[in-house]
Amino acid sequence: MLERFFDLSANGTTVRTEVVAGVTTFLTMAYIIFVNPSILSAAGMPKEAVFVATCLAAAIATLVMALYANYPIALAPGMGLNAFFAFAVVGTMGFTWQQALAAVLVSGVLALIVSILPIRAWLVNSVPNSLKLATSAGIGFFLAIIALQGAGLVVDHPATLVTHGNLLAAAPLLALLGFAIIAALNQLKVVGSTIIGILVVTLLGIPLGVASIAGIVDVPPSLAPTLLQLDFSRVAETTFWIVALTMFFVDFFDTAGTLVGVSYRAKLLDKDGNLPRLRQALIADSSATTMGALLGTSNTTSYIESAAGVTAGGRTGLASVVTAGCFLLALFFAPLAGSIPPYATAAALLFVAVVMARSLSEVDWDDLTEAAPVAVTVVTMPLTYSIAVGLGLGFITYVVVKILAGRWRDITPAVALLAVIFALMLPMI
Numbered sequence: 325m326l327e328r329f330f331d332l333s334a335n336g337t338t339v340r341t342e343v344v345a346g347v348t349t350f351l352t353m354a355y356i357i358f359v360n361p362s363i364l365s366a367a368g369m370p371k372e373a374v375f376v377a378t379c380l381a382a383a384i385a386t387l388v389m390a391l392y393a394n395y396p397i398a399l400a401p402g403m404g405l406n407a408f409f410a411f412a413v414v415g416t417m418g419f420t421w422q423q424a425l426a427a428v429l430v431s432g433v434l435a436l437i438v439s440i441l442p443i444r445a446w447l448v449n450s451v452p453n454s455l456k457l458a459t460s461a462g463i464g465f466f467l468a469i470i471a472l473q474g475a476g477l478v479v480d481h482p483a484t485l486v487t488h489g490n491l492l493a494a495a496p497l498l499a500l501l502g503f504a505i506i507a508a509l510n511q512l513k514v515v516g517s518t519i520i521g522i523l524v525v526t527l528l529g530i531p532l533g534v535a536s537i538a539g540i541v542d543v544p545p546s547l548a549p550t551l552l553q554l555d556f557s558r559v560a561e562t563t564f565w566i567v568a569l570t571m572f573f574v575d576f577f578d579t580a581g582t583l584v585g586v587s588y589r590a591k592l593l594d595k596d597g598n599l600p601r602l603r604q605a606l607i608a609d610s611s612a613t614t615m616g617a618l619l620g621t622s623n624t625t626s627y628i629e630s631a632a633g634v635t636a637g638g639r640t641g642l643a644s645v646v647t648a649g650c651f652l653l654a655l656f657f658a659p660l661a662g663s664i665p666p667y668a669t670a671a672a673l674l675f676v677a678v679v680m681a682r683s684l685s686e687v688d689w690d691d692l693t694e695a696a697p698v699a700v701t702v703v704t705m706p707l708t709y710s711i712a713v714g715l716g717l718g719f720i721t722y723v724v725v726k727i728l729a730g731r732w733r734d735i736t737p738a739v740a741l742l743a744v745i746f747a748l749m750l751p752m753i
Contacts (some may be wrong), residue, residue: 326642330394335639342396345638346646349398351516353629355672356382356400357654358522358661362669363406363470364622367414367421372545375661377620380547383651385612385624390641390648393604396633397586398647399612402625403676404463405574407470408711409622413567416709422555425617427564429554431571432613432623438576439606447576450738455718456577457683458698462705462714463574464680469706471673474666475499494532495667498525502671507678515632518675522668529665539659550620566749570712573742575623579609582626586634628679693729697722716746 326332326339360378365371382400389397413424438447472478477496481487489496502525509517529535558564583605592600609626616624633643684702689695700721705714723743726734 330640330642332640332642337637337639337642339642341637342640342642343646345396345633345636345643347650348515348636349396349627349630349633349638349643350647350650351519352632353398353400353627354516354650354654355518355522356403357651357657358519358664359403359669359672360401360406360621361661362664362666363410364421367410367424369421369620370549371662372658373547373549373551373620375658376545376547376655377550377616379651379655381612381616381619381621381624383648384615385608386644386648386651388611389605389608389626390644393601393608394641395586395592395601395605396638396640396643397583397605397626397630398633398644399609399624399626400651401616401621402575402578402623402627403673404467404578404680404711405571405625406622407463407467408570408574411470412710412712417563417567419558419567420555422553423558423564424567424622425550425620426554426556426559427568428571428621428623429614429617430559430564430568431575432610432615432617434568434572435576435579435610435613436607439603439610447738450736451577451742452694452722452734452736452739454687454694454698455701455722455739456580457686458701458718459574459577459715460683461681461698462702462718463711464677464683465702465706466709466711466714467673467680468677469709471499471670471677474673475670476667494529494534495665498529498532498534499667499670499674501525501528502668503674506671506675510675518672521675522664522672525671526664526668529667534667535663535665537660537663539663541656542659544655545658547619552618553620554617562749566712569745570715571623573715574711575613575625579606579626582628582630583609586626586628586630592639693722693725693731693734696725713750716750719743719746720750 332338357378361371361374364374378401385399389395389399409424413419414421475496476489476493478486479489502521505524506518506521509520526535612624687695687698697718701714701718704717705711708714720743723735723740726732
C-alpha cells in the first residue's frame with residue numbers, strides 16, 4: 325500500500341529510508357516545540373496551550389503536505405513571524421493576541437487564494453532576488469536582538485538606547501555556551517544539534533539556580549485556551565491589513581525559497597528546473613497557516629530543516645508522515661517544554677539568526693542599486709523592532725534608488741505597487 329501511494333520505487337527510496345529521513349527531519353526542527361511557546365507567551369498567550377497548538381499545527385500541516393503533495397517537506401510555526409506576532413504586533417502595535425491570530429488567519433487565506441490562482445508565481449518572479457535575500461537576513465537580525473535581549477546580553481539604556489547586560493551572570497554565559505554548542509554540533513552535522521544544545525544548557529542551569537525541570541512526560545495540556553480564540557474586531561482598520569499583508573509577504577517568500585531549496589537538494593525538480601506538483605505543495609503550505617491560526621499559533625510554514633531528512637534519503641511524503649507522527653508523540657512532553665528557560669531558547673534563536681543571515685553572501689554588493697535596499701531592510705528590521713517597517717523601507721528604497729540611478733526599467737509593476745502601498749501605510753504602523 326505504501327509503495328503504491330507514495331511511489332517509493334519510482335522515487336528511488338524504501339520504507340526504511342523514509343522512516344529514518346522523517347525522524348531526522350523531526351530532530352532537526354524539534355526545537356520549535358520549545359521555542360515557539362516561549363516566544364508567543366511573551367504576547368500573553370498561555371504557554372501550555374501554545375505548546376499543544378504548535379505540535380498539532382506541525383503534525384496536521386506536515387501530514388497534508390505528505391498526503392496531498394507527496395513531498396518530504398515538514399511544516400511548523402515559522403521562526404521570525406512568531407517574533408513579529410509577539411513583539412511587534414502585540415508588544416508594540418497594541419493588538420491583543422486574539423486579534424493577532426485573526427490577522428494570521430487572514431494572511432493564510434490570502435496565501436491560499438493566490439496559491440489556487442496563478443498569481444503566486446507572478447509575484448515570486450516579480451520581486452528581485454536582493455529583496456528576498458534582505459527579508460530573510462533582516463528577520464534573522466530581528467531574531468538576534470530578541471535572543472540577546474532574552475538572554476540578558478543586551479539591555480536598554482536611557483542614553484544609548486541599548487547596552488550590554490551583566491556578562492558574568494549565569495544566564496548570559498549559558499546562552500552563549502548554548503549557542504556555541506549548537507553551532508559546533510551543526511558544523512559536525514550532528515542530528516538534533518539544536519535541541520541538544522537547548523537541553524544541555526538547561527541542565528547546567530539547574531545547579532546554578534537559573535533553571536528547574538518540572539517534569540518530562542505527562543498527559544497533553546488542554547488546547548481550549550487558544551482553540552478558535554480569534555478576534556476580528558480590528559478587521560476594518562488599516563493597521564490590521566498592514567499586519568496581515570506583512571505576514572503574507574514574509575511567509576510567501578520564505579515558502580517559495582524553502583520549497584525550491586529542499587526540492588533541489590532532493591533532486592525533485594524536473595529537467596526545466598520546475599517543481600512538479602508545485603500547486604499542491606503551495607496549497608498545502610498555505611492551508612497550514614489557516615489551520616495553525618484556528619489552533620492558536622502564528623504562521624505555519626515549510627521548514628528548511630527538511631533538507632536534513634532529504635540528505636538522509638527522504639524522497640516522498642512517507643518521510644513527512646513519520647515526522648508528523650513524531651510531533652504527535654511530542655505532545656506528551658509538555659512538562660519538559662515548559663521547563664526550558666529563556667536563556668536556552670535564546671541560544672537557539674541566535675543560531676537561527678546566523679542561518680538566516682547567510683543569505684547576505686548572495687547579494688551583489690558591487691551594484692549599489694541592489695545593495696542599498698538590502699542594507700536598509702536588514703538594519704531597520706531589528707532597530708525599529710518591526711519586520712513590517714523594515715520590509716516597507718526596503719521596497720521604497722529599491723524603487724527610489726533605481727529611479728535616481730536611471731535604472732527604472734529594473735522596477736517591475738509588482739515592486740512599484742508594493743512600494744506605493746508601503747509608502748501609504750508606513751505612517752500608520
